[in-house]
Amino acid sequence: MTVSIRLQIKTHYKDFSLKEQKIADYILENPSTVSHSSISDLSNTLGVADSTFFQFTKKLGYNGFKEFKMAMLMQENDLSAISFHENIQQTDNELTMAQKVFDSNMTTLTDTRNLLTEENLKHAVTMIDGSKRVYFFGVGGSEIVATDAYHKFLRSPIAVYHSTDFHIQLMEASLLTSDDCAIFISHTGKSRETIEMAQIAKEAGAKIIVITSHAGSPLAKLGDVVFISISEETEFRSEALASRISQLSIMDALYVILMFINREDAQKSIKKIRQSISKIKENN
Known part of the structure; x- marks a missing residue:
């Protein structure tokens, strides 16, 4: 089974450099934009060199940006489904807070599985x-x-x-x-x-x-x-x-x-x- 880009990023996130974490955050927050953009456009948006973005895709196990982008297109639904379940708000009641904790735990188990x-x-x-x-x-x-x-x-x-x-x-x-x-x-x-x-x-x-x-x-x-x-x-x-x-x-x-x-x-x-x-x- 192929591990999704989302899980690959979450697994290695703490080992990324600050620039790589910036790229990772952008990918997770803007999956559709990333899967339909060129490496130059993305690098300019993030203020990093093309080579930095290219090496990031290599770190995730892809041969280069082209292969990475193809995987992004295939996994777009998985990436778009990201939800920060436990983003608890001050206005949430106790039941909502508890439900968000349970949602986060279920996501944790599913991702680990x-x-x-x-x-x-x-x-x-x-x-x-x-x-x-x-x-x-x-x-x-x-x-x-x-x-x-x-x-x-x-x-x-x-x-x-x-x-x-x-x-x-x-x-x-x-x-x-x-x-x-x-x-x-x-x-x-x-x-x-x-x-x-x-x-x-x-x-x-x-x-x-x-x-x-x-x-x-x-x-x-x-x-x-x-x-x-x-x-x-x-x-x-x-x-x-x-x-x-x-x-x-x-x-x-x-x-x-x-x-x-x-x-x-x-x-x-x-x-x-x-x-x-x-x-x-x-x-x-």
Whole structure:
């Protein structure tokens, strides 16, 4: 499946230069104008050199402006459908505000789903299934996603580990081997602590899965498999909050696929857990 220009721009936006971000903003805001204009007209409008616009299209994976413009024409409906769902106004009532938050979350999930590939999902699950141990790493808001994943994967037949403390995570990373798989979660992909842990894991030979919102980030470059979680930027909540929903969904998908692959052993694990929990509930 071809990734749309809109998603390509959103995925790489934070890695663009200021001039490239200016071009990206104009494309998203004026898709019809861009798809029916020459490179010279667009460059003059934006006050950039033709070569700058040309290199921007190359950065998105096109051979040049002609191929980019053709893709724009084919994807015009997708680009024109852009809506900043969470552009909450002072005059909005509480229900409207809540609905806009839900709309933004649904857009985040749809965009992230459209970036998934069968190849990446198969590769990631094969790495997890073939490892002796699986560790989840994340700091700050990403630690919440890592903890949720750990809580979920405890039900699987795979040995999983996670600590909420950064220093313990750092020690765990140093003890990884080529038999292990490490899953790193970071919205920006630029968290110094997470990058340090990933570098240590890489040097140890561990298999690395990265979940981030920025494809060109330092953390993404360390991953054997990288999943991109798309999110909208809003005024009163950080992108990381929106991306968390898509990151949780990516982890859910990997968990479900893994459990179906190991259906018999997975059922045994779940049965043991349910029996233990049911005893506690009965005592209460």
